[in-house]
Amino acid sequence: MSELPSSAEAALARGRLYGVLARLLLRGLDADTLGQLRALDGWLLEAPDSAPDLDELAAAHHRVFQLELHPYAGVFTSLEARAGARDAELLAHFGRAGFRPRLDDVGADHLGVALACASFLSAALGEALEDGRPAVAAQLGRQLAALLDEGVLAHLPALVAAGEELRARDGAAGVALWVRALEAALELAAEHRHGLRLRLELPPARGPASLAGAKPPALDAPDTDLRAIVDYLLCPARAGLLLTRTDIAGLGRRHDLPRGFGARATTLLNLLRAAAEFGALAPVLDSLGELAARRRLTMVGWAERLELGRAIAPWLVALDTLAVTASAMGEGASWAEHALALDEQAPR
Missing domain, CATH: 1.10.3480.10 (TorD-like)
Known part of the structure; x- marks a missing residue:
């Protein structure tokens, strides 16, 4: 138009x-x-x-x-x-x-x-x-x-x-x-x-000022469990994207992992829990990084074509942070074991 x-x-x-x-x-x-x-x-x-x-x-x-x-x-x-x-x-x-x-x-x-x-x-x-x-x-x-x-x-x-x-x-x-x-x-x-x-x-x-102060969870913190990761991933102001029900379902199907039914927080937690239990957390997080990269590419195109560079810049920073965080989570086997242990101790 x-x-x-x-x-x-x-x-x-x-x-x-x-x-x-x-x-x-x-x-x-x-x-x-x-x-x-x-x-x-x-x-x-x-x-x-x-x-x-x-x-x-x-x-x-x-x-x-x-x-x-x-x-x-x-x-x-x-x-x-x-x-x-x-x-x-x-x-x-x-x-x-x-x-x-x-x-x-x-x-x-x-x-x-x-x-x-x-x-x-x-x-x-x-x-x-x-x-x-x-x-x-x-x-x-x-x-x-x-x-x-x-x-x-x-x-x-x-x-x-x-x-x-x-x-x-x-x-x-x-x-x-x-x-x-x-x-x-x-x-x-x-x-x-x-x-x-x-x-x-x-x-x-x-762009939204709230994104400037948004941080990912500290992976070396003793209380960072899978629920903390889910909270991060489902907050667009922190993760830089909206993970839809269809996105979560696609991750589950791609890696043949159960996710159950219910709200996004429930199904994503189930998916990450299953991935950690079956040693598939790294490939799931790689897929999440690919999704974030696609969103980033789309938004970069709009920033250039629609003169929205300043409005979109905070989203790009958040997406870049998500990519780094997902990579660190995927490479951190000891972190995954600790997070899964914390999750198993939490009340269901």
Whole structure:
């Protein structure tokens, strides 16, 4: 998608695109939104003139956004890796904008809510330009840049990277549609933010500050057990990536290791425990390092193509640290034995 020109009409058009993406992420695809996509020359649709199975797409929407990708800023940028952990910051942005979303089913730090606010602000900016109020338009532009930095671009690259990995493993039409929506959101927000930077002489989009202080577990610490490793790997702000259920299942299948059922923390712990017991920890961690390398390569491409170097830099540092940590864990046979012994002593 090429960058829209700086004009009232372009701001209003951009606001409509944000609005469509927000509805898709929050509610899925219904007949009304399908009509909007077709009016946009079939944007995001593989076959614009066909009749998609809305029930199938709804099931895929639930799987992708409830079970796999978790599109909340707090999941990615807080050390708790928790949805809602960034609610206060996002609500402050919404309050300054005069945007009052309904939050019956989602937290304020849901990506769809941030995109809805971007739609609201873009529409207001377009109206200010139409009315010949450049100072108001500039203020709205600065608000948009701050919102995009904190509520969208701080975590969306890592979210989309996980989504593209999911699509590569599962090419179902429903999964592909929702990943395309995320990719479109990243391109739209990145190009918009770059345009705001040029027009308003702003600094580049910045990455999440929380990643700077995130550290991996100390492998030589006496209390570093397998649970500590799981906590690290499942915290994107520490590990630099989101490990999905499908990622964990893929590691288990690749190395023929049991992982059981349940939450990601349970299945990943079971997988690492089995790997340690059967002497397969090193190859599992090598595979994890390969996954991290793929995510890194994807994000480096975006940093260059979408002018997101500063926003993505903290994620690259975290991924590099993960690669070093995984290599050290795989080579440390004595550490693995100690961690497994601690794990066996812990209450189940």
